[in-house]
Amino acid sequence: MIPAIADLSFPAGWIPPYNTLVVAAGVASVGFAAGVVGCFAVLRRRALAGDAAAHATLLGVGLAFLLGGGRRDLPLLLGGALSTAIAALLALVLIGRWTRTRDDAATAIVLGVSFGAGITLLSGISARGIPGSAGLEQFLLGHTAGLTAADAMILGALSLLTVALVALFLKESTLVAFDPLFAAASGWPVTLIDYALVVLVAVMVVVGLPAAGAVLVTALVVIPPVTARQWTDSVGVMLPLAGLFGLVAALSGVAVSSAVPRMPTGPLVVIAASVLLTISLLIAPRRGGLARWLRSRRTMAAWAEGRLLEVALRLEAQGPFTREQLLAKTPGAAADSAFKRLVRSAAIEPVVTRVGTDAWRLAVWGRELAAERSRRLAAWTEVLEAAREDARGHLTIDVPSPEAVLGAARMKAIRESAAAARNAAGPA
């Protein structure tokens, strides 16, 4: 079974060639670093600026190619890419500072203009058939097959350097990303730190070019952090986790593309990253969609049940009630299933009891629950009137006991001030 498959793909004693290993390691570190650096782009809401920088890289690739006299030297081309990426970011800053253009429009403009210029230049180069220009278009969607071990080592080293910088300045970056105003007031050079973080994003976008291409490399910077955020509430955990997700996405994209001839790596990297993201968005505890859905269902159900009990208590004053009567007085989609749950719960501790084919009464326990709920609601209404912010800060839809949440002493004070207000209003 397994040996047979292994025999097919990896002949006994097969060792991946040195070049493949180095390229894989390089791509892995690029993915890791993109995830780590991307965290601050996402937390500081600069993800789109990174995208504009990414689209501007093509122009730099083309210019560097021409200036270098047609050499396809990766460090040279990436140097060109970095300079136009940073120029694009600079353009964003200048537009923001000197014109009254909104951020999103400015980003779209810079992205569109620089990408258009880049594509025009690359098309011109390839139309003229300048020697060595074949393959420049690989920077559009990414292609790692042509990477040499030396190239991969440069990419890996740059990646590790950016990760080291982020780790070194984690304290400062977190402070500025969370509360720039406070940071500035306590004397930190906020603008400098901000720019440094954006430049790091630009560096990662450039380093990620061979793996994901200009159009898609932002995904490598943005998707892993968003994925990681689903699983943790701590920056310290989010960073390495985003790195890990980026690493997995980059490696699996590159691995699949190496098995399929002429397949660009960028789209595969993005697909791998989005699979991780989709899974996380669905099943992450607390923040995940499933957890949220269950939670909201539970609160809706609790509210519907409480509301049913409240109505039942009133109906019961005139003797047993029918299901129809009860549901007629409690509009809402959840009421029907809430009633079923109330009936079913009878097996453990009766809340309602059946006294005829369609005649119901509240059981002792149900009456107690209903009475307690009405009492709490009345008390919360009082809090809302006498001390609005207390209610706003603490009242939740499951109607907790105000004494338990606010403390008995605080509740007493609210009652007294409410009574005083009533007395003051009364005689007049």
Added chain:
Amino acid sequence: MSTTSAGLEFHDVTVAYGRRPVLWNVDLTVPGACLFGIIGPNGAGKSTLLKAALGLVPLAGGEVRILGAPLEQVRSRVGYVPQRESVDWDFPVTVTDVVLMGTYARLGWLRRPGPRERSLAAECLDRVGLADVADRQIGRLSGGQQQRVFLARALAQQADVYFLDEPMAGVDARSQERIFRVLSDLRAEGRLVVIVHHDLRSVAEWFDAVALIDMRLVATGPVAEVLTPENLRRTYAGRLDVLDEIGRAVAEGGRTP
């Protein structure tokens, strides 16, 4: 710690956003060691005055001195509580993480908070009554608790002059009481506390002195001397609904119901 000279001086301070002036020639001296309120209607430039003192907005004219010196020389002795809405409360940090940020300036570049900073943060959290939520993500707090996290962070700055921007906005009565008590303690320790505040009813109860501003300084001095119907009319001119409320609050002598 306490200073004999003025705690905070604004000399002819003017601030403009573009061509629109927000503050005109504000000339204001705040004595040391007191609870000082900056009061005025919405858009009067209260927060801007605070930001001008902290060097967060450029001055079109004038100068600010804190503890008798320019801001750059006394930055480490200044604490700040920004408006609660100015940050993203979904940010992945815990209550303790945020309070530790108050120690960052003292730590400087690269040095991480150690046991000393951690115990200081715990102490500050205890002072504002949040010791039991120290490890919680900051989004899972009530508005009053979030405001107290910011106060604890400012306490961790161990400053001599504190600036607070609307610290009672959206805060429940229990948090408000707690915050005011901490601020009174700071004053008792000889520190100056400057608060941008909008609720006139609590002014007389807690504050020593106030400045009424509406683009310009209308009046300043002890609460009883400043909160006169005439001054309030000049500050809240045209805003009759507010005037009504203020009239009642002043008539009640500022007691909170």
